[in-house]
Amino acid sequence: MRYILIALLLAGCSTTVPVKQKFPNATPELMKKCEDLKKIEGDKVAITEMMKVVVHNYSLYWECSAKVDGWQDWYNAQKKIYDEIAK
Amino acid sequence: MWILSILPDAAIHIIFGLGILGTIAGFVLGFIPFIKTYKLAIQIISLLVLVLGVYLEGGLADYKEWELRVKEMEAKVAQAEAKSANTNVEIQEKIVEKTKVIREKGRDIIQYIDKEVVKKEEVIKYIEICPVPKDIIDLHNQAAELNKGAKK
Numbered sequence: 710m711r712y713i714l715i716a717l718l719l720a721g722c723s724t725t726v727p728v729k730q731k732f733p734n735a736t737p738e739l740m741k742k743c744e745d746l747k748k749i750e751g752d753k754v755a756i757t758e759m760m761k762v763v764v765h766n767y768s769l770y771w772e773c774s775a776k777v778d779g780w781q782d783w784y785n786a787q788k789k790i791y792d793e794i795a796k
Numbered sequence: 797m798w799i800l801s802i803l804p805d806a807a808i809h810i811i812f813g814l815g816i817l818g819t820i821a822g823f824v825l826g827f828i829p830f831i832k833t834y835k836l837a838i839q840i841i842s843l844l845v846l847v848l849g850v851y852l853e854g855g856l857a858d859y860k861e862w863e864l865r866v867k868e869m870e871a872k873v874a875q876a877e878a879k880s881a882n883t884n885v886e887i888q889e890k891i892v893e894k895t896k897v898i899r900e901k902g903r904d905i906i907q908y909i910d911k912e913v914v915k916k917e918e919v920i921k922y923i924e925i926c927p928v929p930k931d932i933i934d935l936h937n938q939a940a941e942l943n944k945g946a947k948k
Contacts, residue, residue, distance in 0.1 A: 718931070728869045733880040736888045746940035749933045755923040757914050759936070763907050766940065768902030775894040779887055786883040790876045794869075 723789055730794070743773035746784050797855045808856050813851030817841020 746766045747757055822839035825831050831838060834902075913919055 718845060728866055731877060733877075734884065736884045738890065738891045742900050744935065745943075746939040748940050749928075752928040752930050752933070754929055754933055756926070757909050757919065757923065759928050759933070760913075761909055762910070762936075764902055764905045768898055771898045772895050776892055778894075779891040782890070783883070783887050786887070787880060788882070790879050792945050794872050794876050 733790075734781060736779065739776055739783060741776070743776065744769050746770075797859060800855055800859045803852070805856060807822070808852045809844060812853050815842055815846030815849040817848050841847075 745764050746769055749762050751758075818838060820844045821831055822835060822842050825834050830863075
């Protein structure tokens with residue numbers, strides 16, 4: 710009798726809602742780290758060789774910048790999707 | 797209500813039905829000899845069962861409504877996950893394309909230096925007369941490693 714009473718008293722206790730949302734995976738390209746900048750090798754270097762290193766480094770900068778832009782796009786898109794669910 | 801996950805729906809309907817039948821029996825059919833003997837007990841028990849039945853029926857209705865909402869939410873989440881995956885593909889393609897263009901442009905400039913710039917008389921003369929001073933190279937290399945101190 711006691712157990713029935715306890716069961717009845719606890720009958721109103723809530724249960725958790727089993728809806729799970731997975732954290733979205735990041736785009737693989739965005740997970741790649743930015744490369745280190747190239748250094749100029751040698752003591753006596755022609756200006757053209759130096760220029761090539763500078764151009765290479767500019768390329769690395771813009772590649773990294775593209776990744777940052779990509780992360781911003783990814784965040785904004787995922788936030789929009791998440792907000793739509795929460796509505 | 798956790799009890800709803802244990803009790804089948806039919807049991808709740810039966811409890812509610814028994815409550816109604818018992819109440820009717822206790823309050824209306826008191827003239828029947830058997831019921832007349834246990835009238836008070838039947839009235840009390842059936843009222844308690846009816847209260848429990850009403851409570852469980854209400855809970856069940858609420859539970860069903862929540863179940864429906866959970867299903868709606870699950871559908872929304874599944875849709876969002878698919879959308880998220882598509883977005884990832886779009887972003888991936890965009891970045892790969894952008895990176896490819898940047899690399900190609902950089903390579904083109906370097907090739908242009910190797911093929912055209914180094915052949916220019918003005919440049920050849922400059923290279924012969926003025927190699928880049930070591931201090932300038934060192935400064936460039938230091939600047940290229942500005943992040944090293946903060947890396948760990």
